[in-house]
Amino acid sequence: MDGDVVKVSAPGVDLVLVRLFKSTVGQKAVVAVTGALLVAFAFAHMIGHLQMFPALGGQEGYNLYAEKLQSLGAIKWAVRGGLLLVVVVHIRASLGLVARNRAARPVAYGHNKWLAASLGAQTMRVTGPLVAFFILYHILHFTVLAVSATGYETMDYALRDGTGRVVADVYGRMVHAFAQPVLTLGYVFSVGLLGIHLSHGISSLLQTLGLLNATYRPAVRSVGPLLAGLLTAGFAAVPLAILAGVIQ
Numbered sequence: 001m002d003g004d005v006v007k008v009s010a011p012g013v014d015l016v017l018v019r020l021f022k023s024t025v026g027q028k029a030v031v032a033v034t035g036a037l038l039v040a041f042a043f044a045h046m047i048g049h050l051q052m053f054p055a056l057g058g059q060e061g062y063n064l065y066a067e068k069l070q071s072l073g074a075i076k077w078a079v080r081g082g083l084l085l086v087v088v089v090h091i092r093a094s095l096g097l098v099a100r101n102r103a104a105r106p107v108a109y110g111h112n113k114w115l116a117a118s119l120g121a122q123t124m125r126v127t128g129p130l131v132a133f134f135i136l137y138h139i140l141h142f143t144v145l146a147v148s149a150t151g152y153e154t155m156d157y158a159l160r161d162g163t164g165r166v167v168a169d170v171y172g173r174m175v176h177a178f179a180q181p182v183l184t185l186g187y188v189f190s191v192g193l194l195g196i197h198l199s200h201g202i203s204s205l206l207q208t209l210g211l212l213n214a215t216y217r218p219a220v221r222s223v224g225p226l227l228a229g230l231l232t233a234g235f236a237a238v239p240l241a242i243l244a245g246v247i248q
Contacts, residue, residue, distance in 0.1 A: 027093045027096050028097065043231065054247070060159065060160060067168075131190070141177070142177075155169040174238065187235075191232050192232060195229060196228070200224065204224075
């Protein structure tokens with residue numbers, strides 16, 4: 001009618017974003033971005049642990065490093081909260097993709113395409129939950145001190161930096177824990193599962209982020225197994241060195 005104003009409703013930005021993140025493409029992007037953040041943290045964590053080797057810091061250097069992290073106060077808790085959120089979002093989006101794949105393909109493939117996939121790709125649904133359990137145990141062990149941590153609270157160490165400070169002997173906790181063969185082998189096995197998970201996960205996130213074009217696809221695909229191997233070796237090095245008496 002003349003004089004009437006016709007209003008055309010359009011979805012708001014917030015609704016568009018919700019639809020995007022609920023889509024397969026959006027969930028893949030979420031898994032890729034959160035996965036990249038977790039891989040970056042894993043490398044930083046690994047580098048910190050390698051300071052236990054005498055040439056990289058030893059007891060003094062490692063305990064000073066741990067003491068500095070603990071002194072960050074609110075920043076430390078903000079980082080922990082952010083990491084927890086990233087882990088929850090990563091798991092939630094991953095489970096969403098698994099559910100979508102099952103719904104889209106309720107009947108298995110008629111040929112052995114699955115057998116041609118890498119070990120990491122074949123076992124993602126198994127290694128994911130196992131790695132999550134390992135991370136939870138690791139936090140309860142060395143952060144919360146709730147399991148396998150008898151006597152940890154009484155361990156202390158006097159830093160030789162001229163300040164007379166006495167800090168928790170985190171180095172001593174690690175040595176005490178990984179002097180036990182069963183615990184050490186359990187940790188090494190777990191970081192092996194982490195490596196298998198990341199060998200496919202890193203390659204997948206690179207593909208999702210558009211880094212696997214025809215020109216350098218073979219080179220980029222090798223990045224996943226390479227980085228996963230470095231993380232596995234780096235995390236396993238400290239427990240094995242302690243068990244072998246190299247770190248004591």
